[in-house]
Amino acid sequence: AKAQDLAQEKVSAAKNVAFIFDIDGVLVHGDRVIPEGAKTLEILNGQNELGLKIPHIFLTNGSGKPEAERCAQLSKILNSPISTKQFIQSHTPMSALAEYYSTVLVVGGEGYRCREVAEKYGFKDVVVPNDIVAWDESIAPYRTFGTWERASARPRDFSKHNIDAILVFSDSRDYATDAQIIMDLLQSENGRLGTKAKDPVSQRIPIYFSHGDLLCPTEHKYPRMSQGTFRLALEAMYKAITGVELERTIYGKPEKATYTYADECLTSWMEEIHSEKVLPQNVYMIGDNPQSDIIGGNLYGWNTCLVKTGVHQGDENDKENPASMGVFENVLHAIVTVLRKEL
Numbered sequence: 001a002k003a004q005d006l007a008q009e010k011v012s013a014a015k016n017v018a019f020i021f022d023i024d025g026v027l028v029h030g031d032r033v034i035p036e037g038a039k040t041l042e043i044l045n046g047q048n049e050l051g052l053k054i055p056h057i058f059l060t061n062g063s064g065k066p067e068a069e070r071c072a073q074l075s076k077i078l079n080s081p082i083s084t085k086q087f088i089q090s091h092t093p094m095s096a097l098a099e100y101y102s103t104v105l106v107v108g109g110e111g112y113r114c115r116e117v118a119e120k121y122g123f124k125d126v127v128v129p130n131d132i133v134a135w136d137e138s139i140a141p142y143r144t145f146g147t148w149e150r151a152s153a154r155p156r157d158f159s160k161h162n163i164d165a166i167l168v169f170s171d172s173r174d175y176a177t178d179a180q181i182i183m184d185l186l187q188s189e190n191g192r193l194g195t196k197a198k199d200p201v202s203q204r205i206p207i208y209f210s211h212g213d214l215l216c217p218t219e220h221k222y223p224r225m226s227q228g229t230f231r232l233a234l235e236a237m238y239k240a241i242t243g244v245e246l247e248r249t250i251y252g253k254p255e256k257a258t259y260t261y262a263d264e265c266l267t268s269w270m271e272e273i274h275s276e277k278v279l280p281q282n283v284y285m286i287g288d289n290p291q292s293d294i295i296g297g298n299l300y301g302w303n304t305c306l307v308k309t310g311v312h313q314g315d316e317n318d319k320e321n322p323a324s325m326g327v328f329e330n331v332l333h334a335i336v337t338v339l340r341k342e343l
């Protein structure tokens with residue numbers, strides 16, 4: 001009976017535990033699995049001494065593909081089912097903006113993938129820079145526009161339509177063209193190309209960025225510039241040309257709005273896993289980047305674990321943004337330590 005009581009206690013304790021995983025540098029490196037990541041998901045999906053599913057969601061600053069496609073790809077790499085209901089990428093919370101803006105310029109990503117993402121989010125009229133170049137090639141003097149681009153773009157007379165907001169969803173593949181079009185729009189009268197605003201502030205359309213990461217580790221020896229550097233360049237150009245600061249909104253980690261969104265997502269996912277409403281009490285964020293995952297988790301009041309398989313190197317905790325649970329060799333070490341402590 002005692003053993004049964006103990007098991008029951010562990011089951012109750014397990015109900016309040018939940019994990020939030022960063023993806024790149026924790027579970028995978030690009031398309032390559034981190035083996036301890038796959039093992040971790042196996043354990044949390046029920047291969048543990050209690051045979052219990054332990055709720056977990058994924059919070060990544062990744063971008064550029066529809067959620068369903070990214071989940072299918074990750075499920076395959078990690079050999080565990082991953083639902084879109086437990087998955088948040090940098091632009092996921094931006095879907096809420098579809099209620100406020102009808103015609104939007106979506107910037108970044110491969111080909112027309114981000115147009116597809118925005119349409120899936122419910123934006124009614126999604127314009128991409130290629131549509132504008134196809135309308136007036138002189139807008140981007142250094143752009144060589146190929147046959148494929150010309151055939152696949154959706155040009156219209158943009159001097160007759162307003163763009164309501166600019167949404168940078170992913171990394172720019174062509175800084176010169178994208179920055180030129182964004183600057184033109186920011187200085188226009190309410191997003192009408194071919195016009196110049198009399199007042200740079202009141203007539204300016206809003207601009208949103210899906211995350212603020214300056215650098216991104218890739219196969220190159222040194223990390224490569226990411227969306228954050230593109231934003232810094234735009235801010236500097238805008239200030240130098242107009243004399244006013246560019247107001248902008250940034251999503252993604254470590255922004256609070258993204259953590260609030262993740263908290264809501266986790267609460268519903270826990271309800272689905274436990275078939276009853278259980279508030280996430282002992283939440284553990286596991287990440288490799290002190291300046292994004294860890295600072296955001298700490299500020300939000302979650303426990304944080306820093307792993308050594310990505311951006312952070314070495315056994316020392318980060319000085320400025322130390323993880324509350326310390327540094328771990330990998331994600332498996334982190335979750336095993338947490339489960340030992342909690343159950």
Ligand code: G3P
Nearest residue numbers: 023024060061062213216
């Ligand atoms: O910065 C973009 C992306 O590669 C970061 O991914 O999963 O570490 O937030 P993640």
Ligand code: MG
Nearest residue numbers: 022024025288
């Ligand atoms: Mg990471």
